[in-house]
Amino acid sequence: MKKVILITGGTSGIGLYAAKTLAEKGCKVYELSRREAESDGATHIRADVTDDRQVERAVQEVLDREGRIDVVINNAGYGISGAVEYTDTEEAKRQFDVNFFGMVRVNRAVLPVMHRQGCGRIVNLSSVAAPIAIPFQTYYSASKAAIRAYSMALESEVRPYGISVCCILPGDVATGFTAARKKDPAGDDAYGGRISRSVAVMERDEQNGIPAEKAGAFVAKKALQKRVPIVCTLGGKYKAFVFLTRLLPTRLTVRLVGKIYAS
Numbered sequence: 001m002k003k004v005i006l007i008t009g010g011t012s013g014i015g016l017y018a019a020k021t022l023a024e025k026g027c028k029v030y031e032l033s034r035r036e037a038e039s040d041g042a043t044h045i046r047a048d049v050t051d052d053r054q055v056e057r058a059v060q061e062v063l064d065r066e067g068r069i070d071v072v073i074n075n076a077g078y079g080i081s082g083a084v085e086y087t088d089t090e091e092a093k094r095q096f097d098v099n100f101f102g103m104v105r106v107n108r109a110v111l112p113v114m115h116r117q118g119c120g121r122i123v124n125l126s127s128v129a130a131p132i133a134i135p136f137q138t139y140y141s142a143s144k145a146a147i148r149a150y151s152m153a154l155e156s157e158v159r160p161y162g163i164s165v166c167c168i169l170p171g172d173v174a175t176g177f178t179a180a181r182k183k184d185p186a187g188d189d190a191y192g193g194r195i196s197r198s199v200a201v202m203e204r205d206e207q208n209g210i211p212a213e214k215a216g217a218f219v220a221k222k223a224l225q226k227r228v229p230i231v232c233t234l235g236g237k238y239k240a241f242v243f244l245t246r247l248l249p250t251r252l253t254v255r256l257v258g259k260i261y262a263s
Contacts, residue, residue, distance in 0.1 A: 023041025091184070118162045
């Protein structure tokens with residue numbers, strides 16, 4: 001029986017290549033995004049993850065066609081950058097509404113289905129910016145940290161019903177995410193140009209990061225793997241960085257990250 005996969009944000013970057021890899025492996029892939037787009041090997045359903053009704057209708061459409069959902073990959077998201085002091089609260093709330101609550105809406109719609117099936121897998125895309133919070137990308141880091149904590153707690157809730165949860169922490173990946181980041185330079189003069197310098201470092205690291213094809217293949221592998229870790233990091237050097245944060249004093253970790261991204 002073909003695995004039925006539902007993925008959000010599958011028309012570009014990591015999501016696109018994950019959807020393509022899964023389709024090549026014989027899965028039936030459905031992709032949710034808010035704009036009309038062609039997705040290689042996947043059936044596109046237009047839905048905005050910030051809208052409960054649209055998410056519920058999209059999930060029901062998959063069920064009407066396939067009768068089941070085996071794997072959900074929550075990949076939809078975007079980034080904002082800027083100083084906390086100058087970031088509008090509504091913009092910060094929007095960041096969480098897409099990155100965190102978008103995932104919450106999809107999972108809430110799908111979990112009753114998986115519960116009835118007695119099986120399923122939920123793959124949530126977090127970030128290395130969850131354990132290693134990035135200055136001037138504070139709200140993005142916070143939203144991804146929330147995904148990590150949510151995933152760990154959710155695993156305990158649903159494990160008895162045959163449902164597994166995997167939270168993936170990608171490091172820097174070369175995708176269109178960089179160009180799509182909403183950059184707010186407000187207060188850059190007051191911060192001595194540190195905001196613009198920090199964003200420039202982020203963009204350089206991202207564009208020289210892991211190829212999107214490789215990242216997508218990694219996500220696809222975790223979606224289908226028999227047993228998966230609850231939290232795993234994508235990228236060898238990023239695994240080392242995350243491991244170091246467990247060993248180093250928090251103050252030292254913050255200072256080291258600050259030298260890279262906030263000097």
